[in-house]
Amino acid sequence: MARVILMVIDSFGIGHAPDADKFGDVGANTFANLSKALEKEKGRPIHLPNFAKLGLLSAGEQASGVRVNHEKVENVKGAYGYAAELSTGKDTPSGHWEMAGVPVLFDWGYFDKKENSFPLDLINKINEATGCLGMLGNCHASGTVIIEQLGEKHIKTGLPICYTSADSVFQVAAHEEHFGLDNLYRYCEIVQKIVGPMNIGRVIARPFVGDDAKSFTRTGNRRDYSILPPAPTVLDNIQKAGGTVISVGKIADIFAHQGISENTKATGIDALTDATLDHINTAKDNTIIFTNLVNFDQDFGHRRDPVGYGLALEAFDKRITEIKAAMKDDDILFFTADHGCDPTWPGSDHTREYVPVLAYHHHIGQVNLAERTTFADLGQTIADIFNVTKLSYGTSFLDELVFK
Template structure:
């Protein structure tokens, strides 16, 4: 048994999920809509030959029922399908945990869209424990917009910028130099402890640099403080069974550092991909290399930039052969997503969508996997792949990857 690699294309949804109406997301389709936006702006279809060859285009059209405006379309040479979510939310931890065999079947705590958004009792205790002079924001907001609005006041007053979104999250933005990065992390740890009883999924440190509202920009030193998954995930089971679980990017934060044996940070899409390639060269057998490609969500989905999203996908596609060529005969590559974030959809929040389920081993042929009833099918497949005990959720499709396929071009 060799290595498994998961590339989590953060927010790459491929069509509205069956329950999208409950979330106000009917009609969302992150991938198909960013392709159309790219075509409308440039007059040419995007070329993604490597993702096409792995089955992403076929998966999107099967899931969303929309034609994908793509050039250089390839016949799939891998396994492809699409999965709906069991978890009650459309947030990052729920998507990641479910993929690893632990769906979130409870409701997170959320902050109302009223302003102020946070309970005064919590804010008073937060200020008392941290010693900060107060907070700014206290609302639902876009992370980039609120820096433009409140960044200069933050630098002058020393008050951190606190805001939330439709997700179960408390975000704290502060200037790395004037406020201090370590101080920001300490403040976030205090907030995390205070918010446990409110069942808030994540506290996120959002450090930034710059001299004024025109050039404030987030840095790569983001840190997520998540609650613990409610049960052992695939990562825990593999690590306990003597395997290596290697986190690249924010994976370790999302799983509250549980089941992680090695972790690597890398800012930006290309650095994350290059770090993945580097780790693949040295990772031992029975390793799970797990990378979150956060830029798709953070820089393009939430910022409603479909053309930028398309160009980033092109960079991903161009780099994929480097990773594919490193796969040994008994390695397996998975590409999936944790939710959607349709950059053409109203608002700036995640969208409830199917996610792609792409699996590839060297020498594979076209293998349709159809609709999967849970993201957990990926975790269950990898549990079987690593000869681990079965997880509580998910149906393995490993047999379909190892049995000669007779459904070519189905």
């Protein structure tokens, strides 16, 4: 049976979604706006020949009406479309769960106040359960900014740095050596048990190293503690039917390790791509390799670095050639995203956007998948590929991926 390689370009939106007005995101377009910024600074259009060959330029133009400036591409070989999100939020778990067939139709819990974000009774409950005497932060913040601001005080006091954002999330930053990585994980596990019943989607451990504010840097030992999806996903159905589900990056954390057979961690886009290639070269049939490329979001989207985002896309584009070369004759490769994070948009939060849906196998021609009304169309298609239990949401487009 065929293998599926599903790669999530975390935060790669291609134009504001139909309901973007509810989120204040009308006009957001991660792809188009980072491309404009790159061209302005570098004096040249963005160069993504492999993505363009898969139909990305057409998908982006259909989604937003904006054609990204790019050299002409002949003979597209791939299926391309764009998908809107049904889920109520524009966060990571919602996007991933929906693409696996389970949209989030309930309301997440949020910490809406920009300052003093966590209620006093919650703080007291966390302090009592963890044995900590308090916490620093307690606000909406950028993860890199807050460790620069509070990292030295954290080392001096031994108190964890706790913060949140517009997402349903409780984040904890702590120094790997002074606070201890295991202690950070233990703290986050306790917090997750407390905030989970509040419908807070994730507690995220954000370890960092360094000697002072100028040298503090986050490490690759991030860990996400998520609540479980509200229904079985396509990953559960594949595993139940005897298939193998390989997580690369933070996928396993996003799904609370449910429906995951193997879990590979890696730090950085190249390392995540290397790990994916390793699995493509060794994985047996009846396997899905599910990779999240988090750095596009955390290093460039949230940090509002459009030029860095564009250069990282160009570097990753070169590696698509390696991925395609490693694929077997009946493997199917998908590229998509979980939300947008327009690096030119005000603030530092995600943006409500269409995401690309790109598909490739060695015998495909040019296929226009057009608009998909839910990310779950991808999950339903994957369920179809593996011939497992169908999902409650989504319409399969497998018949359109004709093997010639």
